[in-house]
Amino acid sequence: MNIKSLDPRVTRANIDENAQDGVLNPLDHFQTYEVFEQKKRGTHHIHVGSVHAPSPELAMIFAKEQYTRRGQCVNLWVVKTQDVFVTEYTDADIFETTASKKYREPDAYKVIDRINAYKERTKTKSTI
């Protein structure tokens, strides 16, 4: 028997209440693309999520509405998830030593005391 629904759209669809079809196979909803949006010119693109899509063109069409239907955006990138190469969280320790490498940081170079001391020294000499 077809469903008579409170929703006129559903009634119009003539759905057999006891139909058993509709089982999905792997990849029925396609592969995924990662989505990066740029909110305004001059800023970085930022990862905002993913979409299922059959092609990059449709991934872009889908991402535009799923991720930018509110708020500002000037540019989108979509990238096939399988093409993104990622580090493992178990390898996060490779980032850890960075903080101790002071010689890479500007504040490792403080010479003002040395300059002042030098000035002080030379001033004394000249007054002799």
Add this chain to the structure above:
Amino acid sequence: MEFTDKHVMGLKDLLYRMADDLLILGHRNSEWTGLGPILEEDIAFSSMAQDKIGQSLALFEILHELGESEPDTVAFTRNDNQFHSCQLVEYPIGEYDFSLVRHFFFDHADALRFEMLTDTVVEPLQMVARKFKGEIKYHTMHADIWLKQLGSSSEEAKLRMQHAINEVFPLALGIFEPSDYEAELIESGIFAGEAELQSRWLDKITHLLTSYGYTIPVLSDTVSAYGGRKGKHTPFLQPLLDEMTEVFRIDPAAEW
């Protein structure tokens, strides 16, 4: 130039055609919300339906400034014979092939019409045409990508799409049913006319569909589905209106 009564009537007729088309097609397309072929497409198609209703509202607001009733009253209290929409937009959503092809044909016509209106002498209409340019561009991009990709896909899909093109083409020609005021609209600089629009549209869709591998029915063998612009509709419109206005009619004077 000074507008005569006929110019104003022509302008109102043009606005009603556009507003009614957008309202009815936006309404139809909203029927897919929550039931689309894949979640991502469901969202995209719903946005475009919302855009159409929004564009329709903007046009009804111009009509209101020209002395017509409030947008809600105009949209939710008329009967089918008072609607100026073409018959194309009132057909049920059918399968996704039908909905996509209708979207492709209609939105290209809509895009070209708004493009022509970006330099109309009617300032509020010019502003609306400029405001919605980006929205409509996305609609045609969406339609083009779908038609293109399905055009080079499975045999089943190609057949379905070609069949839908053959079915929708005569209905789409109904978009360009001439009004009684074509001469006035053209001479006053309000709108360059339906014949001009149809010719630009045919060029555009012929080029696109051919490049996607479809064939287009021969124009001279096709009977355009006219009548809608003059209030003659298929049996699909009145039930649509009854449904759309069911709650509003409980008390049209109430604030909902």
Add this chain to the structure above:
Amino acid sequence: MYGNAYVENNGQQHNSLTANEDPIQLAAFEARIAAGDKIEPHDWMPTEYRKQLVRMIEQHAHSEIIGALPEGTWITRAPGFRRKLALMAKVQDEVGHGQLLYSAAETLGKSREDMTNDLISGKSKYSNVFNYPALTWADSAVIAWLIDAGAIVNQLANSKGSYGPYCRALDRICAEESFHLKYGHDNVVFLATGTATQRAMVQDALNRWWEPIMHFFGPSDKMSVHTETLMRWKVKMATNDDMRQTFLDMYVPKIWDLGLTLPDTELKKNPETNKWEFTEPNWEVFKQVINGNGPCNKERLAVRRMAEEKGRWVRRALLSEKAEYVAPLA
């Protein structure tokens, strides 16, 4: 829109939940969560953590997709431009939330196709509340206001949970739900302050929806070692009773403000305990509905099955032979 996960609890003891886990990995995992750090997709995690999260996020996603249907009932009949646009945008958002949540669940290793199959076959659950019919326009207003309000209470709590992808999805979902809540409230206020007919419509809808709303957060949790473990792992963030109390605290006064009544004469806030007291809703009915015997269960699933079936030729046509499934990154 989502109430609370129907967490499976087979009376398992804590030991059996983690018995087969590497104690060193487990300690590091628990320390990370205790420190307020997030767990990310490829991190080591206890099997039970993964299983419960998949179940929970999947149920949440299904609730969004099925939740689009009761309100969708009124999508073609919304009165006036303002309501028509807002309802379309709201139902669209629910579909969008489903999309985000399925992606979050996919990062844990279950494909969207598998989740959809489990929904359609009735194997997975979704929020019970969507198995009730939206009889009138006012029902759609009550759903948009109060069901979304309940969902926000749950989702705000869960957005502080431990699994990164779920938290990120919930942050965005909560932001969008605040539009739903405002829209729903606006809609109810217009009906409640409108004509006698409008007021009667909304009172009637409220009467019918009250029990499903009280059911929304689920029965009182049995405080077991299992529940405690899930709370320590920040999978479950608040007890069902606490969330129900928060909801009542925030919304009952607003309902009464409009001069509307609720169909429970026992409902009142006890000034001494500072807790709401109410007639215990019928949990037998709740169980019946979960098990597929609610007024709309059959239709809801049949509609989803139809939507998948109608879209099949479109999807099949576009599927490239070279396509290869990889779970979304984050």
